Amino acid sequence: MSVQERIMEMVADRFNKELEELTPATEFVADLSADSLDQVELTIDIEDEFGLPETPEDALAKILTIGDLVDYVESTVEH
Amino acid sequence: MKIIIDAMGGDHAPEEIVKGAVQAHQTLGHDLLLVGREADIRRCLRVEGTENLPGIQIQNADDVIDMNDDPTLAIRRKKDSSMVVALNLLKDGEGDAVVSAGSTGALLTGATLIVRRIKGIRRAALAPALPNMGAGALLIDCGANAECTPEQLLQFAYMGDLYAKRMLGIGSPRVALLNNGTEEHKGTSMHQETYQLLKQADLNFVGNVEGSQVLFGEVDVIVTDGFSGNILLKTIEGTAKFLLKNIKEILMSGLKNKLAALMVKNDIGALKKMMDPNEIGGTALLGISKPVIKAHGSSEASAVVNAIRQAAEFAQSDFIQTIAEHIDDMRMDSVKDEKEF
Numbered sequence: 001m002s003v004q005e006r007i008m009e010m011v012a013d014r015f016n017k018e019l020e021e022l023t024p025a026t027e028f029v030a031d032l033s034a035d036s037l038d039q040v041e042l043t044i045d046i047e048d049e050f051g052l053p054e055t056p057e058d059a060l061a062k063i064l065t066i067g068d069l070v071d072y073v074e075s076t077v078e079h
Numbered sequence: 080m081k082i083i084i085d086a087m088g089g090d091h092a093p094e095e096i097v098k099g100a101v102q103a104h105q106t107l108g109h110d111l112l113l114v115g116r117e118a119d120i121r122r123c124l125r126v127e128g129t130e131n132l133p134g135i136q137i138q139n140a141d142d143v144i145d146m147n148d149d150p151t152l153a154i155r156r157k158k159d160s161s162m163v164v165a166l167n168l169l170k171d172g173e174g175d176a177v178v179s180a181g182s183t184g185a186l187l188t189g190a191t192l193i194v195r196r197i198k199g200i201r202r203a204a205l206a207p208a209l210p211n212m213g214a215g216a217l218l219i220d221c222g223a224n225a226e227c228t229p230e231q232l233l234q235f236a237y238m239g240d241l242y243a244k245r246m247l248g249i250g251s252p253r254v255a256l257l258n259n260g261t262e263e264h265k266g267t268s269m270h271q272e273t274y275q276l277l278k279q280a281d282l283n284f285v286g287n288v289e290g291s292q293v294l295f296g297e298v299d300v301i302v303t304d305g306f307s308g309n310i311l312l313k314t315i316e317g318t319a320k321f322l323l324k325n326i327k328e329i330l331m332s333g334l335k336n337k338l339a340a341l342m343v344k345n346d347i348g349a350l351k352k353m354m355d356p357n358e359i360g361g362t363a364l365l366g367i368s369k370p371v372i373k374a375h376g377s378s379e380a381s382a383v384v385n386a387i388r389q390a391a392e393f394a395q396s397d398f399i400q401t402i403a404e405h406i407d408d409m410r411m412d413s414v415k416d417e418k419e420f
Contacts, residue, residue, distance in 0.1 A: 040151055044192060
């Protein structure tokens, strides 16, 4: 399973959505009605899932879409 | 039963927290795990003459989350704070419930991020029991979520209904939506949509209730967003203080009134006690997967005792398990589907 597929699954589960409703362009705030607590919760789940270090606040602020999150995870895993 | 106490949270911590914990241990018999700066806790225990009391353990935590800390940053960064350590101990099964009089925002954030919500619950809510002309009325939410969606309010209604049944002993709680009028069309679009959801839900929904009517025993669960709920709660507190102050001034003016005061002294005392936040003790964070109780920030020892009692009763109840089992009923599409079929 790719990073994107796993992240899509986790987002669908957290926001009670079907996978078909989500794309990389899906925005957390505009499309999923996420607030800051939702985003931090999801981030912690992602960190645990992929064994990432704590996400810096400035990086967190730049994650607006599912695609942004996938890019962040892939680039962090590579490093 | 072991209750984990954030010994450093609150205006009068750690002195009053430790004092209350010792009293609770002696009167209720529960084991306690005090979390905070060990030297400070031991000093307070010495003052109480109970430094080596079996049944009271200490877990050192050097840091403290204060009221000015950003909740999310504090929970993520202050990993050795008494609140974060206490919540991690609860998560790891080292106790049955957590009591904290610390920052409400940090406790809510910490409980959500560390202990986690019941699966399917969108938001945890603060739900204090208000004194009223009946068995008490549950106000949900009183400040955890400033803005809410209709689905979140539907979940609050179900959680409030179950809490009123289990913890307040009300057989069929009358659930009402706080609004600016009783008619169905009143309020914002959020209120109107929530009204329709509650009307269709498997609840004893009695319609809208105005702020002026919530204390007269006609409703048992008051559903509202945290912004309005907090204003209602603080207005009630302020009005109660205002009235008691004026009654006191009337009763202390002139010989005739002082004599009258002597005759009703016990009744006035009972009224004052009913309105005292220390008597209520704490507020449960409903929707979290393990019991977390927020004690009033200005808690004195008696409030801590009551909060520990409440935590133990909550932990002994099947509230969380029952919510988890009925989570599908609390979804917006589930309520709408019922109407359609």
